[in-house]
Amino acid sequence: MTEPADTPLAAQPPLPRFAVEVTPPDIAPWLAGNIGIPGFTSHAAPEPGPHVAVIGLTHGNELAGGVVLDHLLRSGLRPSRGRLTLGFANLAAFARFDPAHPTASRFLDEDLNRLWDTATLDGPRQSSELARARQIRPLIDTVDVLLDLHSMLWPSDPLILSGNTAKGRALALAIGTPPLVVADAGHVSGKRMIDYGRFADPAAAQVANLVEAGQHWQPDTVATTLASVAGLLRHLDMVAPHAALPPAPATPPARRYAQVTTAITASTASFAFVQSYRGGDVIARRNTLIALDGTAEIRTPHDDCLLVMPSLRPSRGHTAVRLAQLLPA
Numbered sequence: 001m002t003e004p005a006d007t008p009l010a011a012q013p014p015l016p017r018f019a020v021e022v023t024p025p026d027i028a029p030w031l032a033g034n035i036g037i038p039g040f041t042s043h044a045a046p047e048p049g050p051h052v053a054v055i056g057l058t059h060g061n062e063l064a065g066g067v068v069l070d071h072l073l074r075s076g077l078r079p080s081r082g083r084l085t086l087g088f089a090n091l092a093a094f095a096r097f098d099p100a101h102p103t104a105s106r107f108l109d110e111d112l113n114r115l116w117d118t119a120t121l122d123g124p125r126q127s128s129e130l131a132r133a134r135q136i137r138p139l140i141d142t143v144d145v146l147l148d149l150h151s152m153l154w155p156s157d158p159l160i161l162s163g164n165t166a167k168g169r170a171l172a173l174a175i176g177t178p179p180l181v182v183a184d185a186g187h188v189s190g191k192r193m194i195d196y197g198r199f200a201d202p203a204a205a206q207v208a209n210l211v212e213a214g215q216h217w218q219p220d221t222v223a224t225t226l227a228s229v230a231g232l233l234r235h236l237d238m239v240a241p242h243a244a245l246p247p248a249p250a251t252p253p254a255r256r257y258a259q260v261t262t263a264i265t266a267s268t269a270s271f272a273f274v275q276s277y278r279g280g281d282v283i284a285r286r287n288t289l290i291a292l293d294g295t296a297e298i299r300t301p302h303d304d305c306l307l308v309m310p311s312l313r314p315s316r317g318h319t320a321v322r323l324a325q326l327l328p329a
Helices: 063-075 091-095 118-122 128-140 166-175 219-235
Strands: 040-044 051-056 083-088 145-152 159-161 180-183 207-215 256-265 289-293 296-299 305-308 319-327
Touching: 040 128, 051 063, 051 219, 063 083, 063 145, 063 207, 063 219, 083 128, 091 128, 118 128, 145 219, 159 166, 166 180, 166 207, 166 219, 207 219, 256 305, 289 319
Parallel strands: 051 083, 051 145, 145 207, 159 180, 180 256
Antiparallel strands: 040 083, 159 207, 256 319, 289 296, 305 319
């Protein structure tokens, strides 16, 4: 449990050099796809069931999801019921990934995971990512259960983002890995894929989760991503036991659930935390100073405040941290 002193800001350290300890996957065999959308491969079983889509590389430098999808495709994994679609989202950004500059290929023009509202998708604006979102949108419109695979730049406990619906929370808790489930409303800068259409409608059956499996470019993050996909498919009874999927843990970790109470968006270019927090840190006392945004103080709104994915170098207009309250799972 972290509880910093209420003191002036510590000096900001320079941006670290991030080690890339994961080999980018060779996705050339999957670029054509098999449903008319490049990068998307789909297989149906004779038995009826849901259409499940697992999406990776929504951000082109988040390799873990791409590694896992490549692994599953090479293994020949097939659903035992329903339809299973595996898709690599931002092919153009991933094609530019360079281990020497690993943060540079998150996207080309704009964040592909901030475009998922009807007004934006149907609007006149053009970009590389908007063109790709419009290309894959008809497929997403047919999906019953979506799992979007991500990782994080800064150190953090892995987690599942469930959105703000009860169905999203139930799915995330059932997946079980990562064991921390966080409910939130997303970003002011745009809607995520899990916020799109029926996924965010409490009255609709369709549901989506987003996995943040750990820090970018780390082998443990790949393992967590694969375990999360396996947990989803087991929960939905979509596949028989398969060598490509890890078994369920003998002793499942205790699940935790948190509701975001405040999303902090950086309003200045000088936003800075008072120390280098890690995602998952819990600040014991309400009204503890955690950051300055220009001259504005950012303080915890309640006791036992969970810091969700603090960005130690947030850009103006982007989410710097989400503050959450731990609740019974």
